Structures are given as structure tokens and as C-alpha cells.
Amino acid sequence: MKQDNGLSTRELIIQLLKTNGELSARDLTEHLGITGMAVRRHIDALERDGLIEPRTVRQPMGRPTAVYSLTAQAEHYFPKKYHAVALDLLGELASEAGEGMVERLFERRKETLFQKYANAMENKALSEKVAALASIQNENGYMAEWEQQNEDEYILKEHNCPISQIANKYNHACKCELGLFESLLGADVVRTECLAKGGKKCVYHIRKRKQHAD
Template sequence: MSQPKEMPTRNKILQMMKTTGPMSTREITAELGITEMAVRRHLGVMERDGLIESKMIRQTLGRPTAVFGLTEHGESLFPKNYHSLTLDLLGELEQELGEDTVKHLFDRRKVKLNHQYEPEMQGKDFHEKVLRLAEIQNENGYMTECVKKDDDQYVLMEYNCPISQIANRYNHACDCELKLFESLLDADVERTECLAQEGRKCVYIIKSK
């Protein structure tokens, strides 16, 4: 009978910080039973990767001590079930008030995002707007790639969709994204492939007017 694999040291440290909060190097060393040098090496790599961050805390006696805790990126490694809650709430809303109410919520979200990003498009030409949109989507976790076909046309590809579970149920979310792109870019936008409709990626053909 095979034995279960031991959890990697880095994962152990992350789990310890998740369950107990920020910890000092000494506390981590005592918990893991390895050398302090090894712990510092792991902490250095994890801090470099943006998984943890250090801060100084004051002691009753002696010098302040450095403790390490999870960053937002580190927290994101632990399972979250937000989409299930969101789908449940949207389902209840749809049952109580109808599908049009849910669509209205997505429309409101589009308007909000348009107000948020429109100032970043001011003063930019078509080329600059498309590249900035690709950056915005990448920053929001869409794993974008932008390819220039000619002076008047780009292909924007998104290999990840942070709201895919919601978009799979409510395709209006995808329609709102397309309209948002059209508004921000003042361009003609056509979606030729969609992750929410069994595509391998979302593909947008963007043409200047």
C-alpha cells in the first residue's frame, strides 16, 4: 500500500500562516523542526514570489521582531467558493424578480467599469487604447494576448475568465463585456470564440471605426 506524499515545506508554511496568522522565523523553525537557515531560505523565495510579506512588531522587552504573513496572492492559493454563493444569490434574485433583473445587474456593472476605465482612454489613439485594454484585462486575471493584424484591426485573446462559472450560466455577462470594449475603444468589436460556450479562449476582433 502506497504511503501518502508528505506536504512540501512551502505548503506547510503557507498552511501554518493561514491557520495561526503571522509567524516569526523562530516560531516556524520550531514548528517544522528544520534549521533556521532552511526556513529563511524558504521565506526568502516565498516573499520574492509575493506569497508572504514581513512586518515588524514591537515586543514588551527587547527589539522588534519580524513576522511573516500571507499576502493577498498567498490567500488566493486557498480554495474559495465565491462563485457558488454568487450563483445561488443570482438564482434567488432571478426566481423572485425575473431574468431581466439579473441582466440589469450586469448592465450596471458594465456602466461602473466603463466609468472606472474611461479616464485611462482619454487622449489615446486607437492603437494605445487597445494595448491599454489588454493590460487592464491582464491585470484583472484574464491572461490576455493582443495581436495586431493591420493598422485598423487587432485580435484580443483571453485565455482565462475569472467569472467563467457565472458567465456559463448567465451569457449576458459576456455580452456586457463586448459592449464595454466597444464603448472604451470607440471601435467595432466582434467575439468569435468564447470560454463560456465551450471555446478554448475568448477571441475578440477589434476594428477601428
């Protein structure tokens, strides 16, 4: 195998397992041209990190051999082009049914997400809701964090946007996210910085809604 010198040994092992399916420590040693002891150290570290898993293979002669394969967790090392497919499909939908249909699709997604997460917000104080929302967004890859400004105000920051390529073209995606946050939190939410508009992060200022007297 021709090795890319820009990759670390760890990354090369992951790449080899991706292209070969399963390999033993001896196989990896031969591919990489390093010592068996060095390969073993990397294997131990990759197992510990949950990126590879062993399987014992019985041999016609001699002791059984362990072969290694990637876990599902290792898939994040490989590029995915989901956004390109999504953009193509949204473009086709816009051509066939108009931009309004694309906007309605984002609205439906917002409603679906609200139904999915609304139970997590029930009977919670605003601070607990903001914490729960940050946790939800982290699970979805947004690298979110939050902080309390005072008793009634909070800031939520998202350092990553998994749908940034889509949001760059379809601003309604950002509008729907803002609406979703307002609905889930039951609070006033203002976005002051946006990744899709050239910002370094998405920043949301959250304020407790004032109770209006009857």
C-alpha cells in the same frame, strides 16, 4: 500539524501562517521538521516575493525575536468561493424578479465599468486603446494579450475568465462584455472564441470603424 505531502515546503509555510497567524523561524522549524537553515531560505524567498512580513517581538529575556505573518498578496493562495455566493444571489434575484432583472443587472455593471474606464481611452489611437484595454483586463485577472493584424485590425485574447462560472450560466455576462469593449474602443468587435462556451480562451477581433460620408 498533519502535513499534506502534496504541498511544497513553501506552500506548507504559507498554510501554517494562515492557520496560526504569526510564527517565528523556530516555530516553523518545529512544525516542518526540517533544518533552521532550510526554513530561513524559504523565509527569505517569501519575504522577497512579498508574501510574508516580519514583526519584532521583545522577549522577557534574551534578544528580540522576529515573527512572520502573511501579507495581503498571499491571499491568492487560498480558494475563494465568491462565484458560488454570486450565483446563489443571482438565482434568488431571478426567482424573485425574473431573468430580465438579472440581465438588467449585467447591463448596469457594463455601464458602471464604462464610466470607470472611459477616461483611459480618451484621445487615443485604436492601437493605444487596445493596449489600454488589455492592461485593464490583466489588472482584473483575465491574462490578456493583444496583437496587431494590420493598420485597422487587432486581436485581443483572454486566457482566463474570473467570472467563468457566472458566465457559464448567464450568457448575458458575455454579451455585456462584448458591448463594453465596443463602447470603450469605439470599434467593431467580434468574439470568435469564448471560454464560457467551451473554448480554450476568449478571442476578440477588433476592427476600426469605417467613417461614413455625410
